[in-house]
Amino acid sequence: MRETILSTRRLSKTYVADGVQTHVLGSVDVELYKGDFTSIMGPSGSGKSTLLYCLSGMDAPTSGQVVFEGEDIARFDEERLSALRAQSFGFVFQAANLVSNLTLFENVAVPGYLKHGRNAAETRRAVDDLINRMGLSEVASHLPRQASGGQKQRCAVARAVVNEPAIVFADEPTGALNRANSIEVLDLLSELNREGKSILMVTHDVRSAVRGNRVLYFEDGAIRGELELSPWDPAHSEEEAYVCEREAMANSWLSSLAW
Numbered sequence: 001m002r003e004t005i006l007s008t009r010r011l012s013k014t015y016v017a018d019g020v021q022t023h024v025l026g027s028v029d030v031e032l033y034k035g036d037f038t039s040i041m042g043p044s045g046s047g048k049s050t051l052l053y054c055l056s057g058m059d060a061p062t063s064g065q066v067v068f069e070g071e072d073i074a075r076f077d078e079e080r081l082s083a084l085r086a087q088s089f090g091f092v093f094q095a096a097n098l099v100s101n102l103t104l105f106e107n108v109a110v111p112g113y114l115k116h117g118r119n120a121a122e123t124r125r126a127v128d129d130l131i132n133r134m135g136l137s138e139v140a141s142h143l144p145r146q147a148s149g150g151q152k153q154r155c156a157v158a159r160a161v162v163n164e165p166a167i168v169f170a171d172e173p174t175g176a177l178n179r180a181n182s183i184e185v186l187d188l189l190s191e192l193n194r195e196g197k198s199i200l201m202v203t204h205d206v207r208s209a210v211r212g213n214r215v216l217y218f219e220d221g222a223i224r225g226e227l228e229l230s231p232w233d234p235a236h237s238e239e240e241a242y243v244c245e246r247e248a249m250a251n252s253w254l255s256s257l258a259w
């Protein structure tokens with residue numbers, strides 16, 4: 001029996017800009033499970049980012065519930081939401097969005113100091129460990145403009161997980177990277193998932209989506225389909241045949257949804 005970590009009930013979101021209403025999320029009921037790596041695919045403009053922002057407390061839904069650990073976070077005030085985002089959720093975006101006048105080390109350390117129950121020395125140790133693990137030791141004292149695109153995105157992953165969040169939300173985290181850097185970032189996400197973190201990643205790329213053990217298809221404001229896969233096996237991740245087989249399963253599922 002899988003344990004639910006995050007779920008929605010009749011989640012809807014309507015944007016109003018210049019008097020024009022855009023209904024983006026209709027009435028979304030979705031259940032995400034602890035320890036899963038869930039990918040979300042769907043056409044551009046269908047509302048995937050909006051869904052991710054509402055699920056992660058970055059944006060408020062128009063109506064409906066978002067339940068995390070038994071509480072409806074859609075009803076939280078800004079103070080409780082920011083505490084939740086700092087302690088329990090991590091975020092990775094398409095652009096690394098690092099603070100330009102802080103070093104890579106400092107970009108990871110600043111949110112790290114917000115973690116409850118950890119002193120300064122423990123935080124520095126946690127940041128050091130992550131910097132090493134993400135392969136950033138050589139460039140830890142560089143500013144973002146002195147780092148490559150792949151290094152910056154690995155730093156963004158480190159920043160997302162420095163507070164040991166329960167869930168990592170990623171919106172097209174490899175969308176701006178070349179193939180080699182994408183694989184590195186995906187490997188890091190897969191590794192974090194194997195250690196028990198739940199991951200929710202939006203992607204346009206089938207090859208990235210099949211990192212997940214579950215792929216959701218989002219269209220016209222609702223989840224239209226879902227594919228279950230075996231958990232990603234790192235022992236085979238270098239094997240083209242392994243990746244191709246998962247991709248073929250996802251492609252035939254997507255064609256059945258008339259993607």
Ligand SMILES: Nc1ncnc2c1ncn2[C@@H]1O[C@H](COP(=O)(O)OP(=O)(O)OP(=O)(O)O)[C@@H](O)[C@H]1O
Nearest residue numbers: 015016017022024043044045046047048049050051
């Ligand atoms: N702040 C906003 N105000 C008004 N409309 C918005 C706002 N943000 C998004 N939208 C609209 O909501 C719809 C869904 O946008 P969203 O960014 O969630 O789509 P998406 O599926 O993530 O697309 P993509 O794959 O291109 O990133 C689009 O029609 C978009 O124009």
Ligand SMILES: [Mg+2]
Nearest residue numbers: 048049050171
């Ligand atoms: Mg988007």
